[in-house]
Amino acid sequence: MVTATFRFYEELNDFLAPSLRRHEFSCACARAATAKHMIEALGVPHTEVELILVNGESVGFDHLLAEGDRVAVYPKFESVDIQPLLRVRAAPLRVTRFIADAHLGGLAQLLRLAGFDTLYDNGFPDDEIEALAASENRIVLTRDRELLKRRTITHGCYVRALKPKDQLREVFDRLDLAASARPFRLCLTCNAPLRRIAKNEVGERAPPGVLARHTQFVTCDVCRRVFWEGTHWQRMRALMDSVTHPSAHSGLTAD
Template sequence: MVHATFRFYEELNDFLARPLRRRAFSCACAKGASTKHMIEALGVPHTEVELILVNGDSVGFDRQLEEGDRVAVYPKFESIDIRPLLRVRERPLRVMRFIADAHLGGLAQLLRLAGFDTLYDNHYPDADIEELAAAEHRIVLTRDRELLKRRTITHGCYVRTLKPQAQLREIFDRLDLAGSAQPFRLCLMCNAPLRRIAKDEVAGRAPEGVLERHTQFVTCDICRRVFWEGTHWRHMRALMDSVASARA
Protein backbone atom coordinates (compact mmCIF):
# COMPACT_ATOMS: atom_id res chain seq x y z
CA MET A 1 0.00 0.00 0.00
CA VAL A 2 1.23 3.49 -0.89
CA HIS A 3 -0.19 6.91 -0.11
CA ALA A 4 -0.69 9.73 -2.64
CA THR A 5 -2.20 13.19 -2.36
CA PHE A 6 -4.93 14.09 -4.86
CA ARG A 7 -6.43 17.41 -5.93
CA PHE A 8 -9.22 17.64 -8.52
CA TYR A 9 -10.08 20.90 -10.25
CA GLU A 10 -13.20 22.69 -11.49
CA GLU A 11 -16.18 20.54 -12.52
CA LEU A 12 -14.37 17.27 -11.75
CA ASN A 13 -15.24 17.95 -8.12
CA ASP A 14 -18.89 17.22 -8.95
CA PHE A 15 -18.01 13.52 -9.14
CA LEU A 16 -16.28 13.35 -5.75
CA ALA A 17 -17.71 12.66 -2.32
CA ARG A 18 -18.50 16.03 -0.71
CA PRO A 19 -15.72 15.93 1.92
CA LEU A 20 -13.11 15.54 -0.84
CA ARG A 21 -14.20 18.41 -3.08
CA ARG A 22 -11.98 21.42 -3.85
CA ARG A 23 -9.14 20.46 -1.55
CA ALA A 24 -6.07 18.24 -1.46
CA PHE A 25 -6.56 14.93 0.31
CA SER A 26 -4.44 11.87 1.01
CA CYS A 27 -5.56 8.49 -0.28
CA ALA A 28 -4.29 4.95 0.22
CA CYS A 29 -3.55 3.20 -3.09
CA ALA A 30 -2.83 -0.43 -3.86
CA LYS A 31 0.79 -0.99 -4.78
CA GLY A 32 1.10 -0.69 -8.56
CA ALA A 33 -2.21 1.17 -8.92
CA SER A 34 -2.33 3.45 -11.96
CA THR A 35 -3.54 7.05 -12.07
CA LYS A 36 -6.56 5.90 -14.12
CA HIS A 37 -7.50 3.25 -11.57
CA MET A 38 -7.39 5.66 -8.65
CA ILE A 39 -9.10 8.55 -10.45
CA GLU A 40 -12.03 6.29 -11.33
CA ALA A 41 -12.04 4.63 -7.89
CA LEU A 42 -12.63 8.12 -6.50
CA GLY A 43 -15.63 8.52 -8.84
CA VAL A 44 -14.30 10.51 -11.82
CA PRO A 45 -14.72 8.91 -15.29
CA HIS A 46 -11.46 8.96 -17.24
CA THR A 47 -13.23 10.52 -20.24
CA GLU A 48 -13.75 13.71 -18.20
CA VAL A 49 -10.01 14.14 -17.57
CA GLU A 50 -7.82 16.20 -19.89
CA LEU A 51 -4.59 16.59 -17.95
CA ILE A 52 -2.89 14.76 -15.06
CA LEU A 53 0.15 16.16 -13.30
CA VAL A 54 2.11 13.94 -10.90
CA ASN A 55 4.67 15.90 -8.93
CA GLY A 56 4.32 18.64 -11.56
CA ASP A 57 4.95 16.41 -14.60
CA SER A 58 2.30 15.55 -17.18
CA VAL A 59 1.62 11.79 -17.20
CA GLY A 60 -0.71 9.28 -18.81
CA PHE A 61 -3.38 7.08 -17.32
CA ASP A 62 -0.92 4.20 -16.96
CA ARG A 63 1.46 6.00 -14.58
CA GLN A 64 1.89 3.81 -11.48
CA LEU A 65 1.54 5.70 -8.23
CA GLU A 66 4.37 5.76 -5.72
CA GLU A 67 4.62 6.72 -2.07
CA GLY A 68 4.25 10.48 -1.60
CA ASP A 69 3.09 11.32 -5.13
CA ARG A 70 1.07 14.51 -5.52
CA VAL A 71 -1.58 14.13 -8.23
CA ALA A 72 -3.41 17.08 -9.80
CA VAL A 73 -6.30 16.21 -12.13
CA TYR A 74 -7.82 18.72 -14.57
CA PRO A 75 -10.81 18.81 -16.94
CA LYS A 76 -10.80 20.50 -20.36
CA PHE A 77 -9.09 23.88 -20.40
CA GLU A 78 -11.23 26.61 -21.96
CA SER A 79 -8.67 29.35 -22.55
CA ILE A 80 -5.21 27.77 -22.50
CA ASP A 81 -3.73 25.60 -25.24
CA ILE A 82 -2.26 22.62 -23.37
CA ARG A 83 -1.80 20.29 -26.33
CA PRO A 84 2.01 20.12 -25.87
CA LEU A 85 1.41 18.76 -22.34
CA LEU A 86 -1.21 16.14 -23.08
CA ARG A 87 -0.39 12.55 -22.18
CA VAL A 88 -3.78 10.98 -21.45
CA ARG A 89 -4.92 10.20 -25.03
CA GLU A 90 -3.09 9.11 -28.14
CA ARG A 91 -4.85 11.59 -30.42
CA PRO A 92 -7.99 13.75 -30.69
CA LEU A 93 -10.89 12.62 -32.82
CA ARG A 94 -10.70 14.06 -36.34
CA VAL A 95 -14.48 13.99 -36.86
CA MET A 96 -17.06 14.74 -34.18
CA ARG A 97 -19.45 11.78 -34.13
CA PHE A 98 -21.54 10.76 -31.16
CA ILE A 99 -23.43 7.90 -29.58
CA ALA A 100 -26.02 8.78 -26.93
CA ASP A 101 -27.35 6.49 -24.25
CA ALA A 102 -31.01 5.69 -23.56
CA HIS A 103 -31.66 8.81 -21.47
CA LEU A 104 -30.57 11.32 -24.12
CA GLY A 105 -32.95 10.81 -27.03
CA GLY A 106 -33.89 14.49 -27.15
CA LEU A 107 -30.26 15.57 -27.22
CA ALA A 108 -29.53 13.03 -29.97
CA GLN A 109 -32.23 14.55 -32.18
CA LEU A 110 -30.94 18.08 -31.59
CA LEU A 111 -27.37 17.07 -32.43
CA ARG A 112 -28.65 15.53 -35.66
CA LEU A 113 -30.52 18.76 -36.31
CA ALA A 114 -27.19 20.56 -35.94
CA GLY A 115 -25.65 18.18 -38.48
CA PHE A 116 -23.71 15.85 -36.18
CA ASP A 117 -23.79 12.12 -36.88
CA THR A 118 -25.35 10.77 -33.67
CA LEU A 119 -26.32 7.16 -32.99
CA TYR A 120 -29.20 6.58 -30.59
CA ASP A 121 -31.38 3.64 -29.69
CA ASN A 122 -33.07 3.46 -26.31
CA HIS A 123 -32.50 -0.30 -26.33
CA TYR A 124 -28.70 -0.14 -26.67
CA PRO A 125 -27.07 -2.05 -23.79
CA ASP A 126 -23.91 -0.47 -22.39
CA ALA A 127 -21.75 -3.14 -24.02
CA ASP A 128 -23.08 -2.20 -27.47
CA ILE A 129 -22.43 1.50 -26.82
CA GLU A 130 -18.87 0.68 -25.80
CA GLU A 131 -18.32 -1.49 -28.87
CA LEU A 132 -19.79 1.03 -31.33
CA ALA A 133 -17.88 3.93 -29.78
CA ALA A 134 -14.58 2.06 -30.16
CA ALA A 135 -15.28 0.69 -33.64
CA GLU A 136 -16.59 3.96 -35.11
CA HIS A 137 -14.53 6.45 -33.05
CA ARG A 138 -17.58 8.06 -31.46
CA ILE A 139 -17.89 10.29 -28.40
CA VAL A 140 -20.15 8.71 -25.78
CA LEU A 141 -22.79 11.03 -24.31
CA THR A 142 -24.36 9.84 -21.08
CA ARG A 143 -25.58 10.68 -17.60
CA ASP A 144 -24.19 7.35 -16.35
CA ARG A 145 -20.67 7.87 -15.04
CA GLU A 146 -20.09 4.11 -14.78
CA LEU A 147 -20.54 3.79 -18.54
CA LEU A 148 -17.73 6.31 -19.08
CA LYS A 149 -15.39 4.22 -16.92
CA ARG A 150 -15.45 1.30 -19.38
CA ARG A 151 -11.96 0.49 -20.52
CA THR A 152 -12.22 0.96 -24.30
CA ILE A 153 -14.21 4.21 -24.17
CA THR A 154 -11.62 6.90 -24.84
CA HIS A 155 -13.84 9.92 -25.57
CA GLY A 156 -17.01 10.79 -23.71
CA CYS A 157 -18.97 13.49 -21.94
CA TYR A 158 -20.97 13.24 -18.77
CA VAL A 159 -24.03 15.41 -19.51
CA ARG A 160 -24.90 17.48 -16.48
CA THR A 161 -28.05 19.32 -17.53
CA LEU A 162 -31.49 17.67 -17.79
CA LYS A 163 -33.44 19.37 -20.60
CA PRO A 164 -32.51 18.62 -24.26
CA GLN A 165 -31.97 22.24 -25.34
CA ALA A 166 -29.83 22.96 -22.29
CA GLN A 167 -27.93 19.73 -22.98
CA LEU A 168 -27.28 20.87 -26.56
CA ARG A 169 -25.89 24.18 -25.33
CA GLU A 170 -23.73 22.35 -22.79
CA ILE A 171 -22.23 20.02 -25.41
CA PHE A 172 -21.71 22.87 -27.91
CA ASP A 173 -19.89 24.83 -25.22
CA ARG A 174 -17.76 21.98 -23.86
CA LEU A 175 -16.68 20.65 -27.26
CA ASP A 176 -16.66 23.99 -29.12
CA LEU A 177 -18.99 22.68 -31.83
CA ALA A 178 -20.28 25.96 -33.22
CA GLY A 179 -17.76 26.09 -36.06
CA SER A 180 -18.49 22.51 -37.12
CA ALA A 181 -22.30 22.62 -37.18
CA GLN A 182 -24.08 22.00 -40.48
CA PRO A 183 -27.78 22.30 -39.58
CA PHE A 184 -30.59 20.53 -41.42
CA ARG A 185 -28.49 17.98 -43.28
CA LEU A 186 -29.46 14.85 -41.30
CA CYS A 187 -32.80 13.19 -40.59
CA LEU A 188 -33.77 13.68 -36.95
CA MET A 189 -35.19 10.15 -36.77
CA CYS A 190 -32.77 8.09 -38.87
CA ASN A 191 -29.48 10.00 -38.70
CA ALA A 192 -29.32 9.58 -42.50
CA PRO A 193 -28.45 12.40 -44.95
CA LEU A 194 -31.34 14.50 -46.25
CA ARG A 195 -31.62 15.34 -49.94
CA ARG A 196 -33.67 17.85 -51.89
CA ILE A 197 -36.78 16.52 -53.57
CA ALA A 198 -38.89 18.07 -56.32
CA LYS A 199 -42.32 19.37 -55.34
CA ASP A 200 -44.06 17.01 -57.77
CA GLU A 201 -42.53 14.05 -55.89
CA VAL A 202 -44.04 15.19 -52.58
CA ALA A 203 -47.68 14.59 -53.54
CA GLY A 204 -49.24 12.20 -51.06
CA ARG A 205 -46.36 12.56 -48.63
CA ALA A 206 -47.24 15.99 -47.20
CA PRO A 207 -50.53 17.74 -46.39
CA GLU A 208 -52.20 19.60 -49.27
CA GLY A 209 -51.95 22.91 -47.42
CA VAL A 210 -48.19 22.46 -47.14
CA LEU A 211 -47.95 21.84 -50.90
CA GLU A 212 -49.85 25.07 -51.52
CA ARG A 213 -47.65 27.20 -49.26
CA HIS A 214 -44.16 25.76 -49.87
CA THR A 215 -41.94 25.04 -52.85
CA GLN A 216 -38.77 23.57 -51.32
CA PHE A 217 -38.63 20.16 -49.69
CA VAL A 218 -36.08 17.62 -48.46
CA THR A 219 -36.52 13.93 -47.74
CA CYS A 220 -34.87 11.04 -45.94
CA ASP A 221 -34.39 7.96 -48.11
CA ILE A 222 -34.54 5.67 -45.07
CA CYS A 223 -37.83 6.65 -43.41
CA ARG A 224 -39.18 8.61 -46.44
CA ARG A 225 -40.27 11.52 -44.25
CA VAL A 226 -40.55 14.87 -46.01
CA PHE A 227 -39.47 18.15 -44.39
CA TRP A 228 -40.21 21.75 -45.31
CA GLU A 229 -39.54 25.22 -43.90
CA GLY A 230 -42.61 25.61 -41.74
CA THR A 231 -43.15 26.98 -38.24
CA HIS A 232 -41.27 24.13 -36.55
CA TRP A 233 -38.35 24.62 -38.95
CA ARG A 234 -38.20 28.34 -38.06
CA HIS A 235 -38.18 27.53 -34.33
CA MET A 236 -35.35 25.05 -34.85
CA ARG A 237 -33.47 27.55 -37.04
CA ALA A 238 -33.67 30.10 -34.23
CA LEU A 239 -32.35 27.52 -31.76
CA MET A 240 -29.43 26.60 -34.03
CA ASP A 241 -28.58 30.27 -34.58
CA SER A 242 -28.62 31.00 -30.85
CA VAL A 243 -26.44 28.01 -30.00
CA ALA A 244 -23.96 28.70 -32.78
CA SER A 245 -23.59 32.36 -31.83
CA ALA A 246 -23.41 31.87 -28.06
CA ARG A 247 -19.60 31.78 -28.02
CA ALA A 248 -19.02 34.27 -30.83
Protein backbone atom coordinates in the same frame (compact mmCIF):
# COMPACT_ATOMS: atom_id res chain seq x y z
CA MET B 1 -0.06 0.37 0.15
CA VAL B 2 1.22 3.82 -0.81
CA THR B 3 -0.26 7.21 0.03
CA ALA B 4 -0.70 9.94 -2.59
CA THR B 5 -2.21 13.42 -2.43
CA PHE B 6 -4.90 14.31 -4.97
CA ARG B 7 -6.46 17.57 -6.16
CA PHE B 8 -9.22 17.69 -8.79
CA TYR B 9 -10.09 20.89 -10.63
CA GLU B 10 -13.22 22.63 -11.89
CA GLU B 11 -16.17 20.41 -12.89
CA LEU B 12 -14.34 17.18 -12.03
CA ASN B 13 -15.25 17.96 -8.42
CA ASP B 14 -18.88 17.16 -9.26
CA PHE B 15 -17.97 13.47 -9.32
CA LEU B 16 -16.24 13.42 -5.92
CA ALA B 17 -17.69 12.83 -2.49
CA PRO B 18 -18.59 16.25 -1.01
CA SER B 19 -15.83 16.08 1.60
CA LEU B 20 -13.16 15.72 -1.11
CA ARG B 21 -14.15 18.60 -3.37
CA ARG B 22 -11.97 21.62 -4.22
CA HIS B 23 -9.06 20.88 -1.92
CA GLU B 24 -6.11 18.52 -1.58
CA PHE B 25 -6.66 15.22 0.17
CA SER B 26 -4.57 12.15 0.90
CA CYS B 27 -5.65 8.71 -0.25
CA ALA B 28 -4.26 5.22 0.28
CA CYS B 29 -3.51 3.46 -3.02
CA ALA B 30 -2.76 -0.16 -3.74
CA ARG B 31 0.79 -0.86 -4.81
CA ALA B 32 1.10 -0.76 -8.61
CA ALA B 33 -2.09 1.33 -8.83
CA THR B 34 -2.17 3.52 -11.93
CA ALA B 35 -3.35 7.10 -12.14
CA LYS B 36 -6.40 5.93 -14.10
CA HIS B 37 -7.32 3.31 -11.52
CA MET B 38 -7.24 5.78 -8.64
CA ILE B 39 -9.01 8.58 -10.51
CA GLU B 40 -11.89 6.26 -11.36
CA ALA B 41 -11.89 4.68 -7.88
CA LEU B 42 -12.55 8.18 -6.56
CA GLY B 43 -15.54 8.48 -8.89
CA VAL B 44 -14.24 10.44 -11.90
CA PRO B 45 -14.69 8.78 -15.35
CA HIS B 46 -11.46 8.81 -17.35
CA THR B 47 -13.26 10.32 -20.35
CA GLU B 48 -13.72 13.55 -18.36
CA VAL B 49 -9.97 13.98 -17.79
CA GLU B 50 -7.71 15.93 -20.14
CA LEU B 51 -4.49 16.35 -18.16
CA ILE B 52 -2.81 14.68 -15.17
CA LEU B 53 0.18 16.18 -13.39
CA VAL B 54 2.15 14.05 -10.93
CA ASN B 55 4.66 16.07 -8.93
CA GLY B 56 4.31 18.81 -11.53
CA GLU B 57 5.01 16.63 -14.57
CA SER B 58 2.38 15.52 -17.08
CA VAL B 59 1.75 11.77 -17.20
CA GLY B 60 -0.58 9.32 -18.90
CA PHE B 61 -3.29 7.16 -17.41
CA ASP B 62 -0.87 4.23 -17.05
CA HIS B 63 1.51 6.09 -14.70
CA LEU B 64 2.22 4.02 -11.57
CA LEU B 65 1.71 5.96 -8.36
CA ALA B 66 4.42 6.02 -5.72
CA GLU B 67 4.57 6.99 -2.07
CA GLY B 68 4.17 10.73 -1.57
CA ASP B 69 3.07 11.53 -5.13
CA ARG B 70 1.06 14.73 -5.58
CA VAL B 71 -1.56 14.24 -8.29
CA ALA B 72 -3.41 17.13 -9.97
CA VAL B 73 -6.25 16.17 -12.33
CA TYR B 74 -7.75 18.62 -14.85
CA PRO B 75 -10.76 18.59 -17.20
CA LYS B 76 -10.84 20.03 -20.72
CA PHE B 77 -9.10 23.41 -20.91
CA GLU B 78 -11.05 26.28 -22.44
CA SER B 79 -8.41 28.99 -22.60
CA VAL B 80 -5.06 27.60 -21.40
CA ASP B 81 -2.58 26.33 -23.98
CA ILE B 82 -1.41 22.89 -22.83
CA GLN B 83 0.07 21.86 -26.19
CA PRO B 84 3.57 21.32 -24.70
CA LEU B 85 2.15 18.95 -22.09
CA LEU B 86 1.08 15.33 -22.38
CA ARG B 87 -2.63 14.95 -22.97
CA VAL B 88 -4.02 11.65 -21.77
CA ARG B 89 -5.33 10.70 -25.25
CA ALA B 90 -3.07 10.20 -28.24
CA ALA B 91 -5.13 12.37 -30.60
CA PRO B 92 -8.56 13.95 -30.97
CA LEU B 93 -11.14 12.24 -33.15
CA ARG B 94 -10.94 13.42 -36.76
CA VAL B 95 -14.71 13.36 -37.25
CA THR B 96 -17.15 14.29 -34.50
CA ARG B 97 -19.69 11.47 -34.17
CA PHE B 98 -21.76 10.56 -31.14
CA ILE B 99 -23.61 7.70 -29.55
CA ALA B 100 -26.16 8.61 -26.86
CA ASP B 101 -27.48 6.34 -24.14
CA ALA B 102 -31.13 5.60 -23.39
CA HIS B 103 -31.69 8.72 -21.27
CA LEU B 104 -30.64 11.19 -23.97
CA GLY B 105 -33.06 10.67 -26.85
CA GLY B 106 -34.02 14.35 -26.97
CA LEU B 107 -30.38 15.41 -27.07
CA ALA B 108 -29.67 12.89 -29.84
CA GLN B 109 -32.38 14.46 -32.02
CA LEU B 110 -31.06 17.97 -31.43
CA LEU B 111 -27.50 16.92 -32.30
CA ARG B 112 -28.82 15.44 -35.54
CA LEU B 113 -30.62 18.71 -36.14
CA ALA B 114 -27.25 20.43 -35.77
CA GLY B 115 -25.77 18.05 -38.35
CA PHE B 116 -23.86 15.64 -36.08
CA ASP B 117 -24.05 11.92 -36.83
CA THR B 118 -25.59 10.60 -33.59
CA LEU B 119 -26.58 6.99 -32.93
CA TYR B 120 -29.42 6.44 -30.49
CA ASP B 121 -31.67 3.55 -29.57
CA ASN B 122 -33.31 3.37 -26.17
CA GLY B 123 -32.73 -0.37 -26.32
CA PHE B 124 -28.93 -0.14 -26.66
CA PRO B 125 -27.30 -2.13 -23.82
CA ASP B 126 -24.09 -0.68 -22.39
CA ASP B 127 -22.00 -3.39 -24.04
CA GLU B 128 -23.29 -2.38 -27.47
CA ILE B 129 -22.69 1.31 -26.80
CA GLU B 130 -19.12 0.49 -25.78
CA ALA B 131 -18.56 -1.66 -28.88
CA LEU B 132 -20.02 0.89 -31.31
CA ALA B 133 -18.06 3.73 -29.73
CA ALA B 134 -14.82 1.78 -30.20
CA SER B 135 -15.50 0.43 -33.70
CA GLU B 136 -16.89 3.69 -35.14
CA ASN B 137 -14.80 6.22 -33.16
CA ARG B 138 -17.85 7.79 -31.51
CA ILE B 139 -18.05 10.04 -28.47
CA VAL B 140 -20.28 8.52 -25.79
CA LEU B 141 -22.89 10.86 -24.30
CA THR B 142 -24.41 9.66 -21.05
CA ARG B 143 -25.60 10.49 -17.56
CA ASP B 144 -24.16 7.17 -16.30
CA ARG B 145 -20.64 7.73 -15.02
CA GLU B 146 -20.02 3.98 -14.72
CA LEU B 147 -20.48 3.61 -18.49
CA LEU B 148 -17.74 6.19 -19.08
CA LYS B 149 -15.33 4.18 -16.89
CA ARG B 150 -15.34 1.27 -19.34
CA ARG B 151 -11.82 0.60 -20.57
CA THR B 152 -12.34 0.81 -24.33
CA ILE B 153 -14.34 4.06 -24.20
CA THR B 154 -11.71 6.71 -24.90
CA HIS B 155 -13.93 9.71 -25.71
CA GLY B 156 -17.04 10.54 -23.74
CA CYS B 157 -19.00 13.30 -22.09
CA TYR B 158 -20.98 13.14 -18.88
CA VAL B 159 -24.07 15.28 -19.51
CA ARG B 160 -25.10 17.26 -16.44
CA ALA B 161 -28.15 19.17 -17.70
CA LEU B 162 -31.58 17.53 -17.55
CA LYS B 163 -33.53 19.19 -20.39
CA PRO B 164 -32.60 18.47 -24.05
CA LYS B 165 -32.06 22.11 -25.09
CA ASP B 166 -29.87 22.74 -22.04
CA GLN B 167 -28.02 19.50 -22.77
CA LEU B 168 -27.38 20.67 -26.33
CA ARG B 169 -25.92 23.96 -25.11
CA GLU B 170 -23.78 22.12 -22.57
CA VAL B 171 -22.34 19.71 -25.15
CA PHE B 172 -21.74 22.54 -27.64
CA ASP B 173 -19.87 24.55 -25.00
CA ARG B 174 -17.83 21.69 -23.58
CA LEU B 175 -16.81 20.20 -26.94
CA ASP B 176 -16.58 23.51 -28.83
CA LEU B 177 -18.94 22.34 -31.57
CA ALA B 178 -20.18 25.66 -32.96
CA ALA B 179 -17.74 25.82 -35.87
CA SER B 180 -18.46 22.20 -36.85
CA ALA B 181 -22.25 22.40 -36.86
CA ARG B 182 -24.04 21.94 -40.19
CA PRO B 183 -27.72 22.28 -39.26
CA PHE B 184 -30.59 20.64 -41.12
CA ARG B 185 -28.49 18.03 -42.93
CA LEU B 186 -29.69 14.86 -41.13
CA CYS B 187 -33.05 13.24 -40.46
CA LEU B 188 -33.97 13.66 -36.80
CA THR B 189 -35.52 10.18 -36.76
CA CYS B 190 -33.13 8.11 -38.89
CA ASN B 191 -29.80 9.95 -38.63
CA ALA B 192 -29.60 9.60 -42.42
CA PRO B 193 -28.64 12.43 -44.81
CA LEU B 194 -31.45 14.60 -46.16
CA ARG B 195 -31.63 15.44 -49.86
CA ARG B 196 -33.60 17.97 -51.85
CA ILE B 197 -36.68 16.75 -53.63
CA ALA B 198 -38.71 18.45 -56.37
CA LYS B 199 -42.14 19.71 -55.38
CA ASN B 200 -43.82 17.46 -57.93
CA GLU B 201 -42.21 14.41 -56.26
CA VAL B 202 -43.68 15.13 -52.83
CA GLY B 203 -47.11 13.77 -53.67
CA GLU B 204 -49.25 12.83 -50.67
CA ARG B 205 -46.33 12.95 -48.23
CA ALA B 206 -47.20 16.58 -47.39
CA PRO B 207 -50.64 18.15 -46.77
CA PRO B 208 -52.18 20.06 -49.71
CA GLY B 209 -51.92 23.35 -47.84
CA VAL B 210 -48.18 22.88 -47.40
CA LEU B 211 -47.74 22.22 -51.12
CA ALA B 212 -49.61 25.44 -51.84
CA ARG B 213 -47.47 27.54 -49.48
CA HIS B 214 -43.98 26.11 -49.98
CA THR B 215 -41.66 25.45 -52.90
CA GLN B 216 -38.57 23.84 -51.31
CA PHE B 217 -38.57 20.37 -49.77
CA VAL B 218 -36.10 17.74 -48.61
CA THR B 219 -36.63 14.07 -47.85
CA CYS B 220 -35.05 11.19 -45.95
CA ASP B 221 -34.54 8.12 -48.11
CA VAL B 222 -34.82 5.83 -45.06
CA CYS B 223 -38.14 6.88 -43.51
CA ARG B 224 -39.35 8.82 -46.61
CA ARG B 225 -40.56 11.74 -44.50
CA VAL B 226 -40.68 15.10 -46.25
CA PHE B 227 -39.47 18.30 -44.57
CA TRP B 228 -40.14 21.97 -45.32
CA GLU B 229 -39.67 25.41 -43.76
CA GLY B 230 -42.71 25.67 -41.52
CA THR B 231 -43.28 27.17 -38.07
CA HIS B 232 -41.43 24.30 -36.42
CA TRP B 233 -38.44 25.05 -38.63
CA GLN B 234 -38.48 28.66 -37.43
CA ARG B 235 -38.26 27.54 -33.80
CA MET B 236 -35.49 25.08 -34.56
CA ARG B 237 -33.65 27.71 -36.61
CA ALA B 238 -33.69 30.02 -33.58
CA LEU B 239 -32.30 27.24 -31.39
CA MET B 240 -29.51 26.47 -33.85
CA ASP B 241 -28.61 30.15 -34.09
CA SER B 242 -28.41 30.32 -30.30
CA VAL B 243 -25.77 27.57 -30.15
CA THR B 244 -23.82 28.47 -33.28
CA HIS B 245 -23.95 32.05 -34.62
CA PRO B 246 -26.37 34.32 -36.47
CA SER B 247 -24.92 33.41 -39.87
CA ALA B 248 -25.48 29.68 -39.43
CA HIS B 249 -26.55 27.78 -42.54
CA SER B 250 -30.25 27.85 -43.34
CA GLY B 251 -32.13 24.64 -44.08
CA LEU B 252 -35.29 22.66 -43.73
CA THR B 253 -37.15 20.60 -41.15
CA ALA B 254 -40.61 19.20 -40.66
CA ASP B 255 -43.60 21.27 -39.71
